[in-house]
Amino acid sequence: MLELLENRQLLAITLTFEGLQDLEPIANYYNGGMGGNGSGPGPNYGVTFSGNALALTDADSGGSGNFGGEPSSPNTAFFLTGGGALTMNVPAGFERGFSFYYSAVNLPGSIQVYDGVGGTGNVLATLVLPVTPFNGAPDPNGVYSPLVPLTVEFAGTAKSVDFGGTANQIGFDNITLGPLIEIQDYRQQKTDFVKVATLISEAGVLNADGTPTAKFNKLDNDRFFIVIDDKSIGTPQIVVDQIEIQSIGRDGATVLDSLPKLRLNRQADGRFASQPLILVQDALDDAFGGNEGTENDVTIQAEAGGKLKIKYKDPTGTLTEKEIPVSKPADVKKIVLNVTYLTGIGFTEAGVRSMIADASRLFSPVDTFLEIKAVTGVADPGGLADLDEFPTTNPLRMTAEERQLLAINRDNAAKVVNVYFVKSLSAGSSAEAFPSGAFKDPADVPFTGSVVISGISNYKSVSHELLHILFDSGGHSTDRRRLIYTSLVPADGPLGKRILRSEGTTIVGSGFAQPKQAAGAMELASTWRPVATTSRAGAAAPLFAAAASRRTVGMGAIPPGFWETWPAEAGVRRKPAFAPRRIATLA
Numbered sequence: 001m002l003e004l005l006e007n008r009q010l011l012a013i014t015l016t017f018e019g020l021q022d023l024e025p026i027a028n029y030y031n032g033g034m035g036g037n038g039s040g041p042g043p044n045y046g047v048t049f050s051g052n053a054l055a056l057t058d059a060d061s062g063g064s065g066n067f068g069g070e071p072s073s074p075n076t077a078f079f080l081t082g083g084g085a086l087t088m089n090v091p092a093g094f095e096r097g098f099s100f101y102y103s104a105v106n107l108p109g110s111i112q113v114y115d116g117v118g119g120t121g122n123v124l125a126t127l128v129l130p131v132t133p134f135n136g137a138p139d140p141n142g143v144y145s146p147l148v149p150l151t152v153e154f155a156g157t158a159k160s161v162d163f164g165g166t167a168n169q170i171g172f173d174n175i176t177l178g179p180l181i182e183i184q185d186y187r188q189q190k191t192d193f194v195k196v197a198t199l200i201s202e203a204g205v206l207n208a209d210g211t212p213t214a215k216f217n218k219l220d221n222d223r224f225f226i227v228i229d230d231k232s233i234g235t236p237q238i239v240v241d242q243i244e245i246q247s248i249g250r251d252g253a254t255v256l257d258s259l260p261k262l263r264l265n266r267q268a269d270g271r272f273a274s275q276p277l278i279l280v281q282d283a284l285d286d287a288f289g290g291n292e293g294t295e296n297d298v299t300i301q302a303e304a305g306g307k308l309k310i311k312y313k314d315p316t317g318t319l320t321e322k323e324i325p326v327s328k329p330a331d332v333k334k335i336v337l338n339v340t341y342l343t344g345i346g347f348t349e350a351g352v353r354s355m356i357a358d359a360s361r362l363f364s365p366v367d368t369f370l371e372i373k374a375v376t377g378v379a380d381p382g383g384l385a386d387l388d389e390f391p392t393t394n395p396l397r398m399t400a401e402e403r404q405l406l407a408i409n410r411d412n413a414a415k416v417v418n419v420y421f422v423k424s425l426s427a428g429s430s431a432e433a434f435p436s437g438a439f440k441d442p443a444d445v446p447f448t449g450s451v452v453i454s455g456i457s458n459y460k461s462v463s464h465e466l467l468h469i470l471f472d473s474g475g476h477s478t479d480r481r482r483l484i485y486t487s488l489v490p491a492d493g494p495l496g497k498r499i500l501r502s503e504g505t506t507i508v509g510s511g512f513a514q515p516k517q518a519a520g521a522m523e524l525a526s527t528w529r530p531v532a533t534t535s536r537a538g539a540a541a542p543l544f545a546a547a548a549s550r551r552t553v554g555m556g557a558i559p560p561g562f563w564e565t566w567p568a569e570a571g572v573r574r575k576p577a578f579a580p581r582r583i584a585t586l587a
Contacts, residue, residue, distance in 0.1 A: 013045045014318050015088075015175040017075040020055035022063040026077060027051070047177075048089045050118075052082030056171065060140050067171055068139025069146025071101050071321070076147070076173040077163075085110070085164035088175065089117045096229060097153035098161070099320060100175040103144040105134035109165030111152055117159045125154040129165070147173050149321050151180065179230035181310050181322040186223045186276070193328045196279045196302050196364040197222035200481055200498035210481045210494030212288045216278070217298045222365070223276040228264055230272070230314055238264040238272045243312045247279070247326070250305040250369065257286065257301035261294060279308075279326060281361040284494060304364040305332045305516055327367040332516040333508050334371045335363070335466065338411035341421035343377040345385050346455060352421060358459035359466070362483060362497055366504025368513065370466070373416060376409050385423040387452065389432055396474075398434065398444045406434070406447035415512050417469055418450040419462070425454050430488045431461040433468035449512070458491035470510045471503075 015030055025036025032044030035055070054077065057063020061074035070076055079086040093115075102109060109129035115121045132148050139145050163172050185191040197220045199205050205216045217223055226245070228238060245259040264272035279302040280286050289299035302308070304327040312320045337356065341347040352375055360370035381404070388401040398406075410418055425432060436448035451465035460483065467484050468474055476486040480495045484503070489496030499507075507513055 013043075013047075013177050014072075014320075015045070015047065015077075016072040017055045017077050017173065018072060020075060022055065022057035022065075024055050025049075025051060026053045026055055046090060046092050048091075049077075050082060050087035050089075052079045053077055053086035053088075054079060058139075058142065060142070065144075065171070066142055067103055067144035067147070068135075068142030069103075071147060071149075071174045076171040077175075078168065078171040080167050082167075084166070085112070085119075085162035086172075087119050088161045088163065090159055090177070091117055093157040093159050094177050095157050097151060097180050098158075098175060098177050099149060099151040099180070099322070100163075101147035101149050101173045102129060102163075102170060103132050103134075103147045104129060104165055104170040105132055105144055107131065107166045107169045109163070109170040112162040112164065113152065113154050113158045114160045114162075115156055115158060119160050119162050121159070122156070124156050124158055125152055127152065129170070144171055147171070149323055151322055153180070153182075176318065176320050178232070178318065179228055179312060179314055179320050181312055181320060182227040182229065182271075183310075183322075183324050184225040184227055184273075186221045188225060191224065193325045194224045194279055194302075194308060195222045195327055195367070196281055196304060198365040198498060198501055198504075199278075199280070199285065201501040206481055206494075206498070208481070210497075217276045217289065220278060223278055225276060226262070226264065226274040226310060227267075228272045228312055229270075230312075231270070232314060232316070233266075233272070236266050242314070243310070245300060246309040246311075247300050247302040248307045248309055249303055252307075256303065256306065259297055259300060261297075263295040281364045281497075282358075284492070302326045302364065303361060304367045304369050305329075327364075329516070331367045331508075333368045333513040334516050335368060335470070335507075335512055336371050336373050336416050336514060337419050338373050338409070338416050339375045339419045339421070340409040341375070341377050342380045342385050342423070344380065345423040347377070347421050349375050349377060355453075355459045355462060356419075359462040362460070362463045362499065363507070366499050366501065366507055368504070368507055369516075373411065378409055381408070387422045387425050387454075389425040389427050389429055389452075391427075395440060396438050397441055398439060398447060402434075402452070403443065403447055405452070406450045410447075412446075415514055416449075417466060417512055419466075420450065420452045421454075422452060423455050425452070430454055430457045431465045433465040433474070435468050435472045435474060437472035438474045457488070460491060460496050461488060464496070467499075467503075467507075470507045470512055472510065 019042060020026060020029060020035045020039050021037050024039055026049040027036045028048050029035040029040050029042035030045045030047040032041055034040035055075050056065040056078050058065045058067060058070065058074035063074060065076060067076060077086065108131055111127050111129060112123060113125040115124055134143050135145055183191050183194060199216065199220060202220050204213055205219050206212055241261055243262045245262065247256040249256050262274055264274050267273050275298060278299050280299045282301060286299045286301050289297060291297045306326040308324050308326060310322045339352055341352050353372065356370055356372060363369055384401055384405045387405060388399045390397060390399050390402060405420055406418065431451065431453045433451045434448045439448050449469055451469060453462055464483055477484045479485060481498050483497055483499050485496045
């Protein structure tokens, strides 16, 4: 049995709310006592809950809950009465922070951390919990799905936490006190995001042939560290199979890469830290670090707009998870492509999409990705498969065939790059670009912002030509390591694939870069830290007025005839609820 120690050094505990009945008050269950309906006795963690805090069982397990994707099944915690929050009390106190999962699909929630019991004393941390995605987990039923993880950090010793929101509109699960997972940047300072490494911006990272130096992971400024604060560990190292890292793609589901093992060493402050780790853009870069599948692997494939999921299991079996975005969410940009390929010459839609997906990864180090708006196959109208390409004279002029091709299936929307695939180019080029800064003739201007890719190209050619559009220039580099190098380089080697950090600034500032739009996704750093400390005495004031809770349906199934009794208020959004028994009392 785990207990809070008198010196406030907390061993890991996770409150899963399992063992309690549906709609049972949590009460003293985690203080070695009983739940409000007699369940227990529970574990003696020294934790109690306010009288309005209830356990709720998933409807899929016979309960009242309209939720899914909970980290531990089938129970969560929520509240129906008592103002705008349920309160967790830890009289012995706990330090540094805690983690939890929550779902709030209609209205935001809140967290307030106090140094006194019952929501009294100094406020150590305050934050708003954004509205979360819904119906997003592979759960049979439940609108409030999935529950998403969050970590809160603070200075001082906390004795209570208000988990707030609108009654019956927010649920919580797996509240973990104890080990904290922290991500540090190359300066070994806390960070709320990590980046895919450029592997070229810093001196000494890459050799002239594009291969990494022996210390590349200790030199690149995009390196990062994983730090675990677990005071229950007395050994110099954390056992390697206790931690796992998964790299998740932009879609929020695809696992791009994983590290099943990792070695963390004890630091002077008592915490455990990994060696410098590097996020890379593809399998070739991933192989640079070697040691695949071992605790000494330092590279992880990732993409801008994705996330890392870190799982740590302490010696008692308690699981702590943390998610951190790959690239600062507000900085992620996309380049939208309208793609046309000539049919009957070897290209297929699947092949075109695969090439562009490979090309997109090259932009990850500068917080950018390629998004396909449409892929269309069209028949050659006559003679365009072997395209007559423009001569390198000044001023530059498109050929008649180029203008004819670039008019086919063209998307003239702003900020869309038109990409065409043909069999060959007359002068033997692998690809060509038409930036507006280079083609000024009035007959050519309507067709600028386009690229043409031939059958001898590879994914690097696609990215290279797109750079010309984004830079609005036909200029090249003589550095063979860079993506904007003068010549076509093999697809299976380390040359011709790097973008400088400064070039990323130019890309983001181009007329084609657009903010990432993630419908239904919650842009939220997985760790929140307070900016300033405030104080106040007395109990926490409700965060949402009672009248507001009456205007939104709570978290649960809608009983028969409910809509017929709902007040006819124009413009009121009818929202799903967390538990049906509350719905019957609304209105």
